Amino acid sequence: MPRARRGSLAVFPGSFDPITNGHLDIIARGLHVFDAVRVAILVNSEKRGLFTVGERVEIIREAYRREPRVTVDTFSGLLVHYGRRVGATVIVRGLRAVSDFEYEFQMALMNRRLDPRIETVFMMPAESYSYVSSRLVKEVFELGGRVRDLVPPVVERRLREKYGRAPAKAGRGKGRNRG
Ligand code: PNS
Secondary structure, eight states: OOOOSTTOEEEEEEOOTTOOHHHHHHHHHHHHHSSEEEEEEEOOTTOOOSSOHHHHHHHHHHHTTTOTTEEEEEEOSOHHHHHHHHTOOEEEEEOOSHHHHHHHHHHHHHHHHHOTTSEEEEEOOOGGGTTOOHHHHHHHHHTTOOOBTTBOHHHHHHHHHHHTOOOOOTTTTSSSSOO
16 A cells, blocks of 8 residues: 655544544554554534543553554644644545445535645445444443444443443353344
């Protein structure tokens, strides 16, 4: 895969409440093309998440503690203003399915209009993550379902702490309540 300019920084913006393996997959793909990826969490005062923005930062830092090319930050206001401020040339977004496209296309064109110097690049996660979203992960966990393999271990642990739940037993969720 072609490599972008030396020192290239891509911003990967989102809510990340919480980060999923689909997001991790996109970050890994981003690292193949860009020198560094900055995960930028939107601070949205109108939307209270399950995890506070501070907790989301901690979770992502822990997930990438051995990967210095991935950094985490928060932003408010326009994404392109944030991108320019940190010297990013690219916005990376994941496209899971056609249903993502319309919203993403609108955002990409609006961002281009706001600042044509920052390019949006779409990346497709592995098919196995095409149905994974933060919203569904939270719903499944809250209702007692298994989220291992859908999120990094730190997220599963933090979900358990949040809901005051004991670690899942090995094999739980497999072969039960079928049909
Ligand atoms: O993961 P999400 O919640 O779909 O991410 C949406 C996000 C954070 C990328 C988007 O809401 C955003 O960039 N917000 C910042 C405000 C902004 O720049 N708006 C104009 C561009 S459309």
